[in-house]
Amino acid sequence: MQVYFDNAATTALEDEVLKEMTAVLKEEYGNPSSIHGKGRSARARIEKARRTIANGLNASLGEIFFTSSATESNNMALRQAVHHLEVTRIISAPTEHHCVLNTILDLSNQKKIEAIFLSLDENGNISLEELTALLQQNRQTTLVSLMYGNNEIGTIHPIPEISKLCREHQAYFHCDAVQVLGKFPVDLQKISIDFLSGTAHKLYGPKGAAFLYMNENALIPPFITGGAQERNMRAGTENIYGIVGLAKAFELSIKDMEIRKDKIIRVRDYMKKSIESTFELVTFNGEQTKDHLYHILSVAFPYSAKNEMLIYNLDIKNIAASAGSACSSGTNKGSHVLEAIKPNDPSITIRFSFSHKNTIEEVDYVMETLKEILD
Numbered sequence: 001m002q003v004y005f006d007n008a009a010t011t012a013l014e015d016e017v018l019k020e021m022t023a024v025l026k027e028e029y030g031n032p033s034s035i036h037g038k039g040r041s042a043r044a045r046i047e048k049a050r051r052t053i054a055n056g057l058n059a060s061l062g063e064i065f066f067t068s069s070a071t072e073s074n075n076m077a078l079r080q081a082v083h084h085l086e087v088t089r090i091i092s093a094p095t096e097h098h099c100v101l102n103t104i105l106d107l108s109n110q111k112k113i114e115a116i117f118l119s120l121d122e123n124g125n126i127s128l129e130e131l132t133a134l135l136q137q138n139r140q141t142t143l144v145s146l147m148y149g150n151n152e153i154g155t156i157h158p159i160p161e162i163s164k165l166c167r168e169h170q171a172y173f174h175c176d177a178v179q180v181l182g183k184f185p186v187d188l189q190k191i192s193i194d195f196l197s198g199t200a201h202k203l204y205g206p207k208g209a210a211f212l213y214m215n216e217n218a219l220i221p222p223f224i225t226g227g228a229q230e231r232n233m234r235a236g237t238e239n240i241y242g243i244v245g246l247a248k249a250f251e252l253s254i255k256d257m258e259i260r261k262d263k264i265i266r267v268r269d270y271m272k273k274s275i276e277s278t279f280e281l282v283t284f285n286g287e288q289t290k291d292h293l294y295h296i297l298s299v300a301f302p303y304s305a306k307n308e309m310l311i312y313n314l315d316i317k318n319i320a321a322s323a324g325s326a327c328s329s330g331t332n333k334g335s336h337v338l339e340a341i342k343p344n345d346p347s348i349t350i351r352f353s354f355s356h357k358n359t360i361e362e363v364d365y366v367m368e369t370l371k372e373i374l375d
Contacts, residue, residue, distance in 0.1 A: 008351065009353070014204040024240055031237060042240050052247040053246070063188075064212075065230050066209070067211060068209070070099065073198075076220070080222075085141065088114065090114075091144045093126055123287045124340075125157075131165060144172070146159075148180040154292045155293075166192075167192055173194050175196045181203065193213070205249030206246070209242030295354045303346040307348045311323040323349065
């Protein structure tokens with residue numbers, strides 16, 4: 001049996017998404033910037049996709065800009081806010097994805113900003129009181145950058161409350177929403193966010209297609225220059241089939257959100273209970289009581305010689321999981337997220353992350369394999 005429990009890293013392409021993309025690859029080969037019929041037809045597909053994303057977020061068409069990845073979207077928002085919105089202070093958390101964390105550190109190392117990282121509890125929760133105190137200082141133009149839900153441990157930040165604080169203290173707010181989109185409703189008329197990023201490959205869509213939502217009150221100039229694409233906001237011939245695949249994947253994830261959620265929670269909860277009843281001294285990283293990313297289960301096994309190579313032994317048995325996060329898998333470097341919330345913890349952490357296509361039978365196979373390895 002082959003089991004794929006690494007859906008927080010990337011997801012398999014939905015058949016309907018592939019069908020839509022294939023049609024575009026075959027038929028929409030015109031350059032969207034051309035004024036002839038083939039160009040106009042390609043442009044129409046892009047604008048239809050933009051409308052789908054905007055409607056799914058309850059945003060305006062003019063606030064959605066397509067990019068190549070969430071990494072690009074996050075870099076665009078952070079760097080251009082510093083360069084053109086006169087941001088001189090960024091408040092974030094040490095558990096952010098590396099594409100945000102390393103960008104902030106780079107800007108700090110260049111002496112362009114003051115970087116402040118909030119303290120966290122053992123589940124990765126920030127303190128709203130600490131954030132409030134920092135914003136009340138109001139000494140300089142500030143941007144708060146906090147992800148909606150953590151990709152390694154599943155903890156969700158209180159985004160509505162953070163948004164309200166930013167508005168009260170005239171701070172910009174950037175949110176990496178990659179792990180949340182398609183799993184929880186996001187209404188940008190109800191939550192005030194200046195910059196929000198999403199990507200297709202976490203939504204059963206293609207890699208290489210993403211977007212940046214930019215509030216019309218926080219406009220920044222292009223990050224990539226050279227042409228007038230994306231209404232002068234992002235130069236380069238558009239990835240038409242990727243954009244169409246992104247929109248189709250997002251549309252399906254919203255339409256089937258509750259059905260998928262029920263299936264995923266059933267499998268995740270079954271695995272969590274199975275692990276608890278089988279192995280002693282096992283703990284779970286991240287928030288487990290209040291709202292959390294229900295597709296992520298971060299399991300900390302007590303250190304022993306038997307589980308030191310656990311992720312590789314699972315792979316030998318055709319089980320795909322992650323050692324903390326995909327960004328640290330295959331390297332000797334530990335997870336910066338786990339180090340931030342549980343410094344010097346010797347436990348061996350495996351992140352299992354689920355899709356609506358996973359089954360109870362797959363969990364049973366993984367449990368049998370774990371018992372063989374750790375017995």
